[in-house]
Amino acid sequence: MKGLLTAFFSSLINLILVLLVAPLFDGLTRKVTAVVQSRKGPPVTQSYMDLMKLLIKEDIEVGESPVMQRFSALLSFAAILSVALLIPMGTSAPLSGYADSILLIYLLTLAGISILLAGLAAGSTYSLVGMSREMMGMMTLEPLMAIAIILSATHVGSLRLDAVFGGAVYGGSHFFWSSILILGVVTFALQAFVGRMPFDVTEAETEIMEGPLVEYSGPKLALFKFTRMAKMFLYTALFLALFVPRIATGYYVVDLIVFLAEQAVLVLLVTVIAATHARYRIDQVVRYYVILFILALLALLLAVVE
Amino acid sequence: MGSHDILNKIREGYGTSITRADIPADNRLLVFVRPDSVKSLANYLFRDLDARYCVGIGIDDRPYSGDFLVVHDFAFDKGNVLFSLIVPVPASNPRIPCISDAIPGANWSEREMRDLVGITAEGCPNPKRLVLPDGWPENLHPLRKDVSWNHVPEDFDDTKTYPFDDPPPGTTVVPFGPFHPTLDEPSHFRLYVEGEFVRGCEYRGFMVHRGIEKLADSVMTYNEIPMLAERICGICGCVHSVTYAQAIEQAAAIQPTPRAEFIRTIMLEIERLHSHALWVGLASHILGFDTLFMQSFRIREPIMWLAEKITGNRKTYALCLIGGVRWDITPDLGTEIRQVLDQLEKEWKGIFDAVKGDRNIMARSKGIGVADKTLVKDFSLLGPVARAAGVNIDVRRDHPYAAYDKVEFSVITQGGGDVWSRIVVRVLEVFESIKIIRQCLEKMPEGPIQAEPTAELPAGRIGTSSVEAPRGEAHHFAITGEGNRPRRWRVRAPTYQNLQGIPAMIKDQRLADMTISLGSIDPCFSCTDRMEIVDLQTGKVRIWNQEEVLRSTLKVKRRRS
Numbered sequence: 001m002k003g004l005l006t007a008f009f010s011s012l013i014n015l016i017l018v019l020l021v022a023p024l025f026d027g028l029t030r031k032v033t034a035v036v037q038s039r040k041g042p043p044v045t046q047s048y049m050d051l052m053k054l055l056i057k058e059d060i061e062v063g064e065s066p067v068m069q070r071f072s073a074l075l076s077f078a079a080i081l082s083v084a085l086l087i088p089m090g091t092s093a094p095l096s097g098y099a100d101s102i103l104l105i106y107l108l109t110l111a112g113i114s115i116l117l118a119g120l121a122a123g124s125t126y127s128l129v130g131m132s133r134e135m136m137g138m139m140t141l142e143p144l145m146a147i148a149i150i151l152s153a154t155h156v157g158s159l160r161l162d163a164v165f166g167g168a169v170y171g172g173s174h175f176f177w178s179s180i181l182i183l184g185v186v187t188f189a190l191q192a193f194v195g196r197m198p199f200d201v202t203e204a205e206t207e208i209m210e211g212p213l214v215e216y217s218g219p220k221l222a223l224f225k226f227t228r229m230a231k232m233f234l235y236t237a238l239f240l241a242l243f244v245p246r247i248a249t250g251y252y253v254v255d256l257i258v259f260l261a262e263q264a265v266l267v268l269l270v271t272v273i274a275a276t277h278a279r280y281r282i283d284q285v286v287r288y289y290v291i292l293f294i295l296a297l298l299a300l301l302l303a304v305v306e
Numbered sequence: 307m308g309s310h311d312i313l314n315k316i317r318e319g320y321g322t323s324i325t326r327a328d329i330p331a332d333n334r335l336l337v338f339v340r341p342d343s344v345k346s347l348a349n350y351l352f353r354d355l356d357a358r359y360c361v362g363i364g365i366d367d368r369p370y371s372g373d374f375l376v377v378h379d380f381a382f383d384k385g386n387v388l389f390s391l392i393v394p395v396p397a398s399n400p401r402i403p404c405i406s407d408a409i410p411g412a413n414w415s416e417r418e419m420r421d422l423v424g425i426t427a428e429g430c431p432n433p434k435r436l437v438l439p440d441g442w443p444e445n446l447h448p449l450r451k452d453v454s455w456n457h458v459p460e461d462f463d464d465t466k467t468y469p470f471d472d473p474p475p476g477t478t479v480v481p482f483g484p485f486h487p488t489l490d491e492p493s494h495f496r497l498y499v500e501g502e503f504v505r506g507c508e509y510r511g512f513m514v515h516r517g518i519e520k521l522a523d524s525v526m527t528y529n530e531i532p533m534l535a536e537r538i539c540g541i542c543g544c545v546h547s548v549t550y551a552q553a554i555e556q557a558a559a560i561q562p563t564p565r566a567e568f569i570r571t572i573m574l575e576i577e578r579l580h581s582h583a584l585w586v587g588l589a590s591h592i593l594g595f596d597t598l599f600m601q602s603f604r605i606r607e608p609i610m611w612l613a614e615k616i617t618g619n620r621k622t623y624a625l626c627l628i629g630g631v632r633w634d635i636t637p638d639l640g641t642e643i644r645q646v647l648d649q650l651e652k653e654w655k656g657i658f659d660a661v662k663g664d665r666n667i668m669a670r671s672k673g674i675g676v677a678d679k680t681l682v683k684d685f686s687l688l689g690p691v692a693r694a695a696g697v698n699i700d701v702r703r704d705h706p707y708a709a710y711d712k713v714e715f716s717v718i719t720q721g722g723g724d725v726w727s728r729i730v731v732r733v734l735e736v737f738e739s740i741k742i743i744r745q746c747l748e749k750m751p752e753g754p755i756q757a758e759p760t761a762e763l764p765a766g767r768i769g770t771s772s773v774e775a776p777r778g779e780a781h782h783f784a785i786t787g788e789g790n791r792p793r794r795w796r797v798r799a800p801t802y803q804n805l806q807g808i809p810a811m812i813k814d815q816r817l818a819d820m821t822i823s824l825g826s827i828d829p830c831f832s833c834t835d836r837m838e839i840v841d842l843q844t845g846k847v848r849i850w851n852q853e854e855v856l857r858s859t860l861k862v863k864r865r866r867s
Binding site for chain 1: 478480481486487488502590592593594595596597598599600601604664666667669670816817818819820821
């Protein structure tokens with residue numbers, strides 16, 4: 001019973017963290033981008049205001065199948081929030097006793113699929129182009145994180161979240177070469193996981209007018225926008241959980257602050273890369289993913305041998 | 307090869323078809339020929355004498371000579387001659403042999419002639435409507451003298467749609483525009499797409515045709531038109547006002563004062579500076595490189611302030627009058643221009659260093675939107691597009707005007723013919739412009755800025771003028787007239803030619819490269835003036851007319867209430 005209560009409250013904390021901090025990180029991204037571009041930029045709280053404004057705006061439904069469009073918006077929101085319950089933020093993952101890494105991989109993929117659904121349901125030419133690009137990206141990119149998680153699972157010989165996030169990559173029984181390799185792969189893929197320049201081909205405003213999201217407005221657009229912000233928060237958290245040792249001081253608040261600070265550093269890194277690159281074309285993007293995918297597979301093979 | 311040599315050469319083969327020839331100046335040649343020989347003579351000029359095709363003009367000259375006139379303008383870039391091939395066409399049967407099967411770049415001119423003046427080019431490969439809206443009545447030609455400038459046709463048919471070609475088998479139609487984030491103005495490309503590849507396209511533009519030429523020959527007066535000409539384009543307005551003024555000056559043999567010529571040169575180069583900075587910004591934005599976009603706009607801003615200080619406006623300088631200019635450059639302004647140029651040169655070097663080694667930008671622009679020398683020749687592509695293909699043409703050097711013959715500068719060329727080469731050409735041209743302005747400030751003579759032409763301008767004289775706009779040659783043709791206004795004034799903006807090359811440039815390229823290929827010619831639709839994409843896999847084509855769109859918006863509203 002006590003375990004259930006702990007899980008409930010720490011889940012609540014994680015949800016609040018995602019909901020509150022993800023837009024803040026987005027605001028930070030915009031501010032830093034503005035500074036790089038010699039602009040003043042919006043206040044850091046702008047992303048909260050944007051979301052709130054979109055939530056109270058009218059919802060104009062212009063796509064091919066409105067029911068599916070509503071469902072896909074809710075699905076992306078639900079999937080991304082569920083992911084938040086499986087990732088450690090300052091302390092161990094809230095539902096680590098109730099779920100394993102397979103579920104995590106599954107939920108991450110679901111968040112991507114909801115975008116596919118959104119584009120398909122909208123049915124305009126541009127959203128279909130965006131959808132097909134998202135699909136090409138998903139098939140080569142999404143397996144990378146799955147491989148990273150499975151690789152750590154093979155190190156510890158368990159799929160439990162605690163074990164996978166408990167230092168399987170860096171603090172295992174001995175040194176793994178495969179760890180170094182997968183760290184490299186995921187670092188180079190982080191930019192793509194969060195869908196920022198030069199990998200934002202799915203939305204590519206100046207090419208396909210935001211692609212899958214072109215027919216969305218109001219609350220549904222708010223949910224998709226939030227999912228995008230939450231992705232930045234969750235993938236950086238996942239990166240930290242997999243590759244960076246947790247400083248367990250015993251005080252949750254201190255741990256949390258350290259965790260958020262580490263995240264902020266990753267967010268800054270992603271932002272600066274995004275601000276200094278032009279968008280790659282879909283074929284160039286997929287070629288890049290495929291190279292990473294092959295390296296990730298090599299790492300997995302290596303892990304099995306080691 | 308001067309005017310006389312050219313005339314002697316064509317006399318050898320076409321002596322019997324020439325009815326009259328005028329050499330109003332060393333660098334101008336007007337040749338009147340009979341309609342039956344126009345095709346072979348045009349072909350001879352274009353292929354054998356390697357003349358560049360400028361524009362075709364249809365003129366309603368019935369009130370004066372009783373005939374329609376068709377003029378094909380050519381430019382001999384190596385011999386500094388602007389050549390007008392003038393063909394009187396009988397009013398009873400306004401037909402002329404088509405030349406656009408041999409000179410593909412003449413296609414738009416011939417279609418425009420049919421739309422606006424009602425002169426049919428017989429055998430035209432693509433005789434569709436170009437300028438007039440779909441619902442405009444068939445036999446009403448707005449540029450004819452018997453149609454008033456404010457005429458509103460009562461039988462305008464709203465239900466008529468444009469007869470687009472059938473998409474090639476296996477392709478899908480993807481509509482690009484009329485509104486798209488990378489188009490600043492309405493323009494419609496109907497793209498035939500197979501997967502991610504564009505297999506062809508059809509263009510429908512001229513959606514905001516404003517009838518500027520008609521206004522000029524029926525309402526405005528000589529000195530009001532420069533202000534109207536300036537509003538043709540929001541970027542290179544000064545170019546059009548100078549080109550117009552030069553065409554009239556050339557027709558009426560008026561010499562602008564030397565100081566005015568230097569001031570024109572300075573303002574034209576200031577306009578090129580801001581235009582190239584703007585283009586580098588927009589091209590980076592299309593490629594998703596917003597940091598470079600913002601930086602180049604930041605660097606551009608002082609140039610805009612400078613223009614405001616000199617003329618009172620950031621744009622639309624209201625600079626030109628016939629015979630001179632309206633704003634003088636005081637010594638104080640001269641000092642400030644030098645300061646701004648020094649700062650700009652320093653910061654632009656930063657941009658150049660950032661761009662020249664950027665593999666990320668190269669990956670997106672090398673081998674993209676290629677226009678080779680053949681395409682440049684066929685469609686008379688101009689400016690940075692031609693120079694990026696290694697075609698060494700620049701009106702400033704080839705047909706000097708204003709004070710360009712008194713300054714030294716190099717013409718930047720590249721060999722790739724792709725988007726990357728165009729980026730390099732434009733970035734480097736900024737340094738040349740800075741050089742030109744500095745020399746002008748140094749060499750500018752004192753004196754009046756405006757010649758005061760006192761006598762009435764003679765009627766019926768022909769003037770042509772070319773100016774190197776930031777996007778390529780702007781070419782104007784004018785016939786002076788009665789009532790203090792020209793009888794006919796034809797504007798050919800550089801985009802008019804460059805846009806005709808786009809279908810060949812984007813063919814078999816990826817859809818993602820479409821926007822930057824189009825962006826790389828720096829299109830100005832207001833200067834000329836619709837895109838739609840077709841999916842090749844389903845072959846589904848859905849075009850909505852005005853009424854359907856209107857109905858669908860009402861439907862949404864109804865559902866909500």
